[in-house]
Amino acid sequence: MLAAGRALRRVLDTIYTAGGVVAALFLIAILVIIVLQMLARWTGQVFPGATDYAGYCMAAASFFAFAYALNHGAHIRVSIFLNALGGKRRWGELWCFLIGTAATTYFAWYAVRGTYWSWKLKDISQGLDATPVWIPQLSMSIGTILLAICFWDHLIRIIFTGSHGIKADLIEQSHAE
Numbered sequence: 001m002l003a004a005g006r007a008l009r010r011v012l013d014t015i016y017t018a019g020g021v022v023a024a025l026f027l028i029a030i031l032v033i034i035v036l037q038m039l040a041r042w043t044g045q046v047f048p049g050a051t052d053y054a055g056y057c058m059a060a061a062s063f064f065a066f067a068y069a070l071n072h073g074a075h076i077r078v079s080i081f082l083n084a085l086g087g088k089r090r091w092g093e094l095w096c097f098l099i100g101t102a103a104t105t106y107f108a109w110y111a112v113r114g115t116y117w118s119w120k121l122k123d124i125s126q127g128l129d130a131t132p133v134w135i136p137q138l139s140m141s142i143g144t145i146l147l148a149i150c151f152w153d154h155l156i157r158i159i160f161t162g163s164h165g166i167k168a169d170l171i172e173q174s175h176a177e
Contacts, residue, residue, distance in 0.1 A: 063143025
């Protein structure tokens with residue numbers, strides 16, 4: 001049973017890291033799009049929809065990075081409030097993870113539903129690119145599902161072990177140095 005738990009932990013951490021890697025690739029895609037757009041302008045060509053594509057990549061980078069950032073303590077948290085709770089910090093953490101889990105689960109459900117309806121209705125963007133909207137929305141759906149899984153993961157961990165397992169953020173590590 002303990003080996004299965006460690007294997008699941010490795011799989012989940014690998015999934016969160018993969019989300020971070022995909023986010024980084026989308027950031028590189030933004031760079032490539034911007035450079036191509038500059039080259040097109042310099043040569044008198046037109047790169048229709050470049051701004052839209054860069055926007056899609058920006059959204060994808062954000063959503064894919066959410067779970068990775070949460071797992072590594074990079075999200076803004078209510079640490080000052082939680083530190084003030086002293087011995088009752090675990091209950092505060094539990095409350096925060098319950099709210100976060102509920103909110104991200106609903107958001108993931110809503111994102112998947114929105115993506116489905118965009119696909120079903122064959123909705124296209126209003127920009128020059130005329131991209132089917134479900135394609136960029138897919139990254140939002142996947143990213144929110146990853147974030148919801150990450151919140152569920154840490155909620156279950158805090159319930160059963162008393163610790164959420166998120167690495168301390170840099171502010172808490174510095175001890176005001």
